[in-house]
Structure formats: structure tokens, C-alpha cells
Amino acid sequence: MTTESTTDSVQSRGKGLNVLLGLTLIGLMVALWIALSFATDAFMSERNISNLARQGSMIAILAIGETFVILTAGIDLSVGAVAGFTSVIVAILINADATVVGGVLTTLGMSTTGGLADTLLGIYDAFAVIATLGVGVCVGLFHAFGIVRMGLPPFIMTLATMQILRGAGFLTTQSTSIQILGGDNSAFNSFAAADFLGIPSLFWVVIIVGIPSYVLLHQTRWGRYIFAVGSNPEAARLSGVNTKGIIYLIYALCSMCAALVGIMLATRLHIGDASQAQGWELQAIASTVIGGTSLFGAVGSAYGPILGAFILATIANGANLLHMNAFWQYIITGILIILIVYFDGLKRAKR
Amino acid sequence: MSTSALKSAATPATEAAFDGPILELHKLEKRYTGTHALKPADLAFETGEIHAIVGENGAGKSTLIKLLTGVTPRTSGEIIWKGKATGLSTPHEAIELGINAVHQEVLMCPHLSVAANIFLGDEATSYGLLKHRDMVRAAQKILDDLGFVLPANAELSSLTIGQQQLIATARAATRGTQFLIFDEPTAYLTRKEAAQLFALIRRLKAQGVTIVYISHRLEEVFELADRVSVLRDGQLVGTRRTAETNEAELIGLMIARTLDQIYHKEHMAFGETLLETRALSGQGFHDISISVRAGEIVGLYGLIGAGRSEFVTSVYGRHPHKSGEILWEGKPVTIRRERDAMNLGIALSPESRRDQGLCLNLPVGLNINLPIYQRLTRYFTLDNGGEARAANQQISDLRIKTSGRGAQALSLSGGNQQKIVIAKWLNHGAKLFIFDEPTVGVDVGTKAEIYRLLAKLLANGAGIILISSYLPEVYELADTLHVFRNGGIVGSHPFKGGSHEAILTEAIGV
Numbered sequence: 130m131t132t133e134s135t136t137d138s139v140q141s142r143g144k145g146l147n148v149l150l151g152l153t154l155i156g157l158m159v160a161l162w163i164a165l166s167f168a169t170d171a172f173m174s175e176r177n178i179s180n181l182a183r184q185g186s187m188i189a190i191l192a193i194g195e196t197f198v199i200l201t202a203g204i205d206l207s208v209g210a211v212a213g214f215t216s217v218i219v220a221i222l223i224n225a226d227a228t229v230v231g232g233v234l235t236t237l238g239m240s241t242t243g244g245l246a247d248t249l250l251g252i253y254d255a256f257a258v259i260a261t262l263g264v265g266v267c268v269g270l271f272h273a274f275g276i277v278r279m280g281l282p283p284f285i286m287t288l289a290t291m292q293i294l295r296g297a298g299f300l301t302t303q304s305t306s307i308q309i310l311g312g313d314n315s316a317f318n319s320f321a322a323a324d325f326l327g328i329p330s331l332f333w334v335v336i337i338v339g340i341p342s343y344v345l346l347h348q349t350r351w352g353r354y355i356f357a358v359g360s361n362p363e364a365a366r367l368s369g370v371n372t373k374g375i376i377y378l379i380y381a382l383c384s385m386c387a388a389l390v391g392i393m394l395a396t397r398l399h400i401g402d403a404s405q406a407q408g409w410e411l412q413a414i415a416s417t418v419i420g421g422t423s424l425f426g427a428v429g430s431a432y433g434p435i436l437g438a439f440i441l442a443t444i445a446n447g448a449n450l451l452h453m454n455a456f457w458q459y460i461i462t463g464i465l466i467i468l469i470v471y472f473d474g475l476k477r478a479k480r
Numbered sequence: 481m482s483t484s485a486l487k488s489a490a491t492p493a494t495e496a497a498f499d500g501p502i503l504e505l506h507k508l509e510k511r512y513t514g515t516h517a518l519k520p521a522d523l524a525f526e527t528g529e530i531h532a533i534v535g536e537n538g539a540g541k542s543t544l545i546k547l548l549t550g551v552t553p554r555t556s557g558e559i560i561w562k563g564k565a566t567g568l569s570t571p572h573e574a575i576e577l578g579i580n581a582v583h584q585e586v587l588m589c590p591h592l593s594v595a596a597n598i599f600l601g602d603e604a605t606s607y608g609l610l611k612h613r614d615m616v617r618a619a620q621k622i623l624d625d626l627g628f629v630l631p632a633n634a635e636l637s638s639l640t641i642g643q644q645q646l647i648a649t650a651r652a653a654t655r656g657t658q659f660l661i662f663d664e665p666t667a668y669l670t671r672k673e674a675a676q677l678f679a680l681i682r683r684l685k686a687q688g689v690t691i692v693y694i695s696h697r698l699e700e701v702f703e704l705a706d707r708v709s710v711l712r713d714g715q716l717v718g719t720r721r722t723a724e725t726n727e728a729e730l731i732g733l734m735i736a737r738t739l740d741q742i743y744h745k746e747h748m749a750f751g752e753t754l755l756e757t758r759a760l761s762g763q764g765f766h767d768i769s770i771s772v773r774a775g776e777i778v779g780l781y782g783l784i785g786a787g788r789s790e791f792v793t794s795v796y797g798r799h800p801h802k803s804g805e806i807l808w809e810g811k812p813v814t815i816r817r818e819r820d821a822m823n824l825g826i827a828l829s830p831e832s833r834r835d836q837g838l839c840l841n842l843p844v845g846l847n848i849n850l851p852i853y854q855r856l857t858r859y860f861t862l863d864n865g866g867e868a869r870a871a872n873q874q875i876s877d878l879r880i881k882t883s884g885r886g887a888q889a890l891s892l893s894g895g896n897q898q899k900i901v902i903a904k905w906l907n908h909g910a911k912l913f914i915f916d917e918p919t920v921g922v923d924v925g926t927k928a929e930i931y932r933l934l935a936k937l938l939a940n941g942a943g944i945i946l947i948s949s950y951l952p953e954v955y956e957l958a959d960t961l962h963v964f965r966n967g968g969i970v971g972s973h974p975f976k977g978g979s980h981e982a983i984l985t986e987a988i989g990v
Contacts, residue, residue: 348861350853357850360839367798367830367837368850368904369822427841 150421150473154436161443169450177446179329183321183397185442186331187212187390187406191413192420192434193342194386197379199417200346201359202426203276203283205380207291208387209409211268213402214294215261215391220307220401222257223317226250227310254317258392265388268294269381276380277373291410298403306402309395321397331393335435338386343431355379359426415462416441419469440465500563502527502690503548503579503659508557510543517543520557521716523709525659530681530691532701532722535711535734536895536923541694544711545661548692549581550574578658582648582665590637595619597636598651626650626680640785642673649677653684660684661692664921666700670783671988678704696923697950698727710734731924742924743956744931746938747975748775750959753810754912754943755826757795760804764790765967768804770960772912772943777934779958780947782987787967788947789831792914796828797821822851827910829901831917831947837901838889845871845885847900851908874903879929895926902933913937914945919953931957951980963987 165172231241275286323330346352357365420433501524510518546552595616604611619632709719710733751774765787780788797815830836871885948954963971963986971986
């Protein structure tokens with residue numbers, strides 16, 4: 130009985146540290162919001178808040194994916210390139226919808242307009258989105274293959290695919306952007322601007338990705354395995370964990386998140402453009418680190434990177450509203466990373 | 481700094497005219513939040529003596545080393561160096577005084593040469609450029625003088641752990657050290673290397689260096705030390721001349737209870753054969769044919785690197801074998817990966833806790849439950865209550881000293897970390913338990929607990945393969961003892977068959 134009680138108190142203390150970091154980050158974000166709402170009139174406007182939610186969403190999703198990888202002491206430098214490349218892929222697939230559906234209907238001798246055609250177009254577009262996510266999964270599996278089978282360091286492997294995918298994207302588009310057809314009111318093109326229950330649709334995507342990620346990481350055995358692989362892969366392996374399988378899983382998840390961001394970009398900008406999301410991999414890594422993830426692996430959470438991403442988005446948004454030179458946000462981000470990691474390290478050393 | 485390093489090399493501790501105790505502790509005390517790591521201790525180290533310190537894990541030995549080497553600040557009390565009170569608050573200050581330590585785990589640069597490691601931080605230069613050849617020559621001279629047959633220009637990582645330890649010792653010896661602390665130096669050494677190390681220690685003593693020697697192996701203490709101090713629960717409980725004491729008294733001081741028998745051995749009736757290997761060969765071992773029955777402890781004895789661990793990890797599916805056959809309960813089986821072995825009912829507690837056994841920066845509970853998470857899963861998510869129960873059960877059954885299952889594994893002492901490695905397999909359950917060096921760096925009390933546990937496993941119908949480089953352990957416990965040398969079995973003995981000398985001779989192969 131006594132063991133029970135001491136155990137529980139310590140358990141909550143251990144969790145308390147994570148919660149503490151989470152609260153610090155929320156506190157920081159709220160402080161920024163309060164300061165900005167006093168400093169500018171525009172900040173608290175509905176338009177700006179929903180704009181902020183949209184801006185932060187894409188980096189947040191990249192950061193969630195990146196967190197899976199960093200928890201195993203790996204890194205994925207390709208997420209920005211994957212997002213750019215998949216925006217091209219989804220644009221090509223969506224633009225082919227009328228041709229494909231029309232072709233099918235004509236062959237069957239049916240009308241290419243009307244209710245049936247619209248339904249088929251909707252199904253086709255959904256298929257286009259899923260296929261694009263599949264492209265992301267394939268990229269991730271290729272990363273894991275290079276790391277597990279060819280023995281390449283994650284840094285090198287993903288640096289290489291970052292180059293390859295940018296190149297492939299530019300070759301496909303002849304270094305221009307692909308306009309997504311169907312006009313501003315098509316289901317695909319209007320998604321990013323839409324709201325649902327008063328919340329921007331892009332932020333809903335964060336929720337839809339965030340909750341399963343939280344469950345996977347903190348409430349399932351695969352989550353435990355991810356932490357174990359990050360802490361000591363040999364010990365995990367000797368305990369019966371399929372460590373290679375875990376590596377395949379996390380890189381596939383990370384690249385799938387990146388492909389999702391590529392799709393979000395495409396619906397927001399109505400173009401597929403291989404040059405998009407340049408440098409976003411670094412913003413994603415920064416969000417992850419600000420969110421309390423250790424680059425040495427096995428330390429981190431699913432919600433930390435989301436908070437990190439929205440703190441960075443708030444800084445960028447605030448700098449813009451205050452008419453600061455845009456380059457200041459880079460400097461602020463850098464200083465923030467140093468401070469947060471330093472204080473986090475201090476706290477851990479004290480224990 | 482430039483050439484002085486070369487000159488001072490191999491002539492340590494030339495001064496030392498002071499004739500009182502070289503180092504005295506007055507009411508030295510260390511508290512961490514929540515624990516009283518070292519209770520006020522008074523102790524005087526005589527100049528030029530070899531002073532052993534023994535005690536269970538967590539008794540305060542490492543705290544004492546940290547205080548003496550300036551790694552952690554003391555809470556109160558005085559440290560008196562050659563009659564003068566000293567601050568000793570940084571490692572640098574300790575080295576300046578001539579206090580140095582050789583740690584159990586070698587802390588050097590594996591990709592640099594032996595010579596570069598010996599002179600690290602004290603390189604010989606001319607006009608800012610390194611004098612490579614001079615340093616290699618000087619380092620070679622040091623090694624030759626010390627009687628180590630090792631090349632000075634070899635990359636450090638190409639050496640065995642034991643050899644690296646000898647290099648670390650040589651390095652400390654060349655730095656004008658007057659007070660040298662050894663922390664469990666022989667844990668990873670072969671007998672020959674240990675003999676070389678002892679020779680070096682005696683040589684340093686002859687040169688007037690004071691040695692503090694920390695070890696779990698009492699026979700080493702009697703072989704080497706002039707005096708021995710015993711720590712228990714952070715308290716210095718006594719100092720004896722080794723000539724005037726014996727093992728029984730020291731053990732009595734260490735654990736505060738008379739331990740009539742450390743090696744707890746119960747003879748069981750053997751059941752059916754669990755595992756049989758037929759001429760199994762692979763990387764590092766060849767032609768190994770052994771069998772393990774239920775209720776039996778099969779001991780594998782040999783020097784480090786004799787192929788025992790390679791053999792068992794291969795049986796466990798970690799490394800493939802090249803030829804031969806594995807039979808499980810009489811039927812041929814193929815074990816391709818660790819899961820296959822686990823599903824048959826084989827558990828492996830690996831050689832190195834740190835590298836293979838534990839996820840050190842993760843909670844104790846996660847480590848204990850790692851093999852059974854599949855069982856703790858309901859539908860898709862984890863059963864949190866079951867997770868807590870499984871971990872707490874093992875923590876209380878094995879009396880693992882931890883602040884709770886949420887504590888990081890690295891916050892536990894070595895013996896308790898070892899218990900976690902064992903706990904995770906008790907949790908999982910198995911028919912054949914393989915324990916690879918289960919008592920390295922583990923204190924006497926925990927050792928006895930582990931041996932009792934082995935007996936319990938046997939009583940429940942399991943079989944055990946026990947690997948140890950410590951002969952008394954396998955000698956006293958194994959029902960069948962196989963001696964390994966250079967990857968092959970060179971001798972097999974029934975319980976207590978053959979003398980220590982005979983078995984040792986087989987292992988060394990003289």
C-alpha cells in the first residue's frame with residue numbers, strides 16, 4: 130500500500146515536469162497575445178486570429194511529424210521539400226479530375242454533367258488527396274529503407290531526398306507553378322478559406338492530426354516503443370521491440386504529415402509549386418525543440434510542438450502587425466530557441 | 481607545457497616530503513535533496529598506502545570519490561591536503577593538487593591514438609604544432625616501462641576495454657599524480673590485464689603514490705591493500721588493517737548482518753531438456769553443443785571475449801549463426817529474431833546494463849514493462865492501471881530501491897538497475913533464462929538476493945544459463961559448468977567438479 134502511494138506521487142511529479150513546460154509555453158503564448166492586443170488594434174480582430182490559426186497550422190503539422198522522428202534521435206530535413214513536391218502532385222491529380230471522370234462517363238455513354246458527374250468528381254478528388262498522402266508515405270518508407278538497410282545517418286538520407294524532391298518538383302513543373310483549375314469555389318480550392326463551427330478548417334486539420342498523434346505517442350505500446358528506440362535501440366531490440374519496424378513507422382508518419390501540409394498549401398494558394406515551403410523544415414524543427422523535444426531522443430510530447438509552432442506563428446504575425454522588419458522574426462526565433470532549451474536543460478540538471 | 485609533459489612522463493610523484501597523512505577528512509558530509517549520501521566521516525589516508533574502500537552499492541563510495549575529485553561540492557566538513565585545509569571545489573583544483581581518478585567506464589577519446597590520449601590536454605608542441613612522433617615515442621616508453629605490450633600509435637578504440645583501462649591508468653600515472661583513486665578497475669579486465677594493473681599499482685605505491693582502491697572483490701582487497709575502510713548507508717563504519725581482518729568481518733560490516741552463505745544453492749530434480757544446441761557456430765564462437773534442462777543452472781565460464789556472450793545472443797536471435805542446430809524441447813527450431821526466442825520462452829538479461837539492458841533516461845516502469853506492452857494493450861490503447869500494477873509488482877517483489885516507477889532508470893544504483901533488467905523478464909515470464917554477468921558491479925547484499933531469485937526460478941521449473949567471469953560464482957552455482965576459450969568449449973564439469981586452478985587453466989589455456 131505504501132509503495133503504491135509513493136509511486137503515484139513520483140509518477141505525477143514526473144508528469145508534472147512535462148505539464149510545467151507545457152504551462153510555461155502556454156503562458157508565453159498568452160503573454161504574447163496580451164502584449165500584442167494592447168500594442169496593436171488589429172491583433173485581436175477575428176480576421177487576424179483566424180489568419181494566425183491558418184499560418185500556424187501548417188508548421189504545427191510538420192512539427193508533429195518531425196517530433197516522431199526526433200524522439201528516436203533521428204532528424205528529417207526533407208519535410209519542406211516533401212510539402213513543396215506533394216503540392217505539385219496534388220495539383221496535377223486534381224487538375225486531371227474533369228478529364229478522368231469525363232473520360233469514364235463518355236466511355237460509358239453517360240452525361241458528363243449533372244449529379245452523378247459531381248459525385249464522381251468529389252470521389253476522384255478525395256482519391257487524389259489520399260494518393261498524395263500515399264506519395265508522402267512512400268517517401269518516408271524510402272527514408273527508413275536508407276537508414277535501416279543502407280545504414281545511412283538520418284541527416285544524410287533526408288538531406289539527399291530534400292535535394293532530389295526539389296529537383297523532381299521543378300522538373301515536373303518546368304520551374305513554374307501549376308494553377309489548380311475549378312475556380313475559387315471548387316471544393317478543393319475553397320477548403321483552406323472555409324470555417325467550421327467558427328474555427329478555420331486548417332486548424333481543424335491540426336486537431337484531426339494532433340489527437341491521434343497524442344494517443345499514439347502517449348497511450349499505445351507503439352508510443353512506448355518510439356521512446357525506447359530513442360533512448361536505447363539495443364535494449365529495445367533485446368526486449369523484443371521490432372526496432373526497424375518503428376523506424377519505418379515514424380519516417381512514414383513524418384513524411385505523411387509533410388504531404389498533408391503540401392495539400393493544405395495547394396488548397397490555400399490554389400497552385401502546386403515545387404518552390405513552396407522553403408526552409409519550413411527548420412521552422413518545424415525549431416517548433417519541436419521549443420516544444421520540449423530533445424534532439425538526443427526519448428524526451429518530448431505530442432502537444433509541445435503544436436504550442437511551439439503557434440508561438441512562432443504569433444511572433445511572425447506580431448512582427449508583421451507592428452510593421453517590424455520581417456527579418457527580426459528570425460532573430461527572435463533564434464534567441465527563443467537558445468533561452469528555452471537552456472532553461473529546460475537547467476531544470477533537468479537540477480533533478 | 482610544451483616539453484615538460486614528455487619529461488615528467490613516467491616519473492610521477494617525485495616530491496612529497498610531507499610526512500603526515502597526505503589527505504585527511506574531518507566531518508566530511510554530503511547531502512542531496514532527500515538523501516544523506518555521506519554522513520560526517522573522519523578518515524586519514526597515510527602517504528604511500530593502498531587504501532581500499534568497500535561497501536554495497538549506494539553506500540556512498542561514489543559520493544566520496546566525487547568529493548575527493550572535486551566533481552561535487554561538499555555540504556560541510558573539511559578536506560585537509562598535506563596538513564592544509566583545501567577547497568577542492570573543482571576537478572581542475574584536484575588535478576592541480578595531484579589527485580586523480582581512474583573510472584570503471586573509460587572516459588577517453590576512442591578515435592584518437594593511444595599516445596594522443598595519454599597526452600590529451602597536455603600535448604607536446606613546438607611553435608604551436610603538435611610533435612606527433614615525439615609523443616608517440618614518449619608514450620611507447622611509458623607503456624614499455626609499465627610492462628604493457630601495447631602499441632602507442634594504435635587507435636584507442638582498437639583496444640579491448642581492459643587495455644583501455646590500463647591506458648587510462650598509465651595516463652593518470654604520468655601526470656604527477658600523488659593520490660590516485662581506482663573505481664572498480666577490474667570489473668572488465670581479464671586476469672592477465674588485472675595482474676598488469678596490480679603490478680602497476682604496486683609500482684606507483686613504491687614511488688610514494690597514495691592509492692585509493694574501490695572494489696566489490698574482497699580477495700583483491702586482501703591481495704593489494706594495506707588498509708580497508710567500510711561504508712554502509714553513507715556511514716563510515718570502520719577502518720581495518722587488512723592483515724588484521726578477514727572477509728567474514730568485512731562482509732559483516734558491509735551489510736550489518738552475518739551472511740553465512742552468499743551463494744544460495746538448492747539442488748532441484750532436473751526435468752526435460754529445454755534447449756539443446758548441436759555444433760552451433762557463428763561470429764566469435766564455434767562448435768558449441770550444450771543442453772539445458774528444467775531445474776538446471778548451466779554455467780558458462782571464461783575470460784571476457786571468449787565467445788560466451790556471442791553464443792547466447794545468437795541463440796536469442798540477435799546475431800545469426802552460420803551452422804549447427806538449435807533444438808527447443810526436442811524439436812529443431814529456427815530463431816531469426818529476438819521475438820522468436822521470446823515466443824519460445826527464452827529470456828536474455830544481457831551483459832551490459834548500460835548498453836544493452838536499459839533505456840536509462842526513461843522511467844523504471846517503462847523499462848520493466850517493455851517486453852510485455854503487447855499484453856498491456858486493450859484494443860488499441862494501453863491499460864494504464866495494468867501498466868502501473870505490473871511495474872509496482874516487480875518493484876516491490878524484487879525490492880528495487882527507487883522513488884517510484886516514474887523515476888528515470890539512471891537515478892538508481894547499479895545493483896537496482898540490474899534488478900530492473902531481471903524484473904522485466906520475470907514480468908514477461910520464460911522457461912529458459914539467460915543471465916549474462918548478472919552480478920557485475922552489484923553489491924554483496926544484492927548478489928545474495930539475485931542468487932536466491934535464481935533458485936526460485938529453478939523451483940518454478942525454469943532452466944538457467946549463467947555466464948560469469950567470476951569463477952567462484954559459477955563454480956558454486958552451476959550444475960554443469962562449461963569453460964570457454966577462444967570461441968570454443970575447452971572443458972565441462974559437473975557441480976563443483978575440478979579445482980579452481982584446473983578450471984582457470986582451461987580458461988586461460990596455459
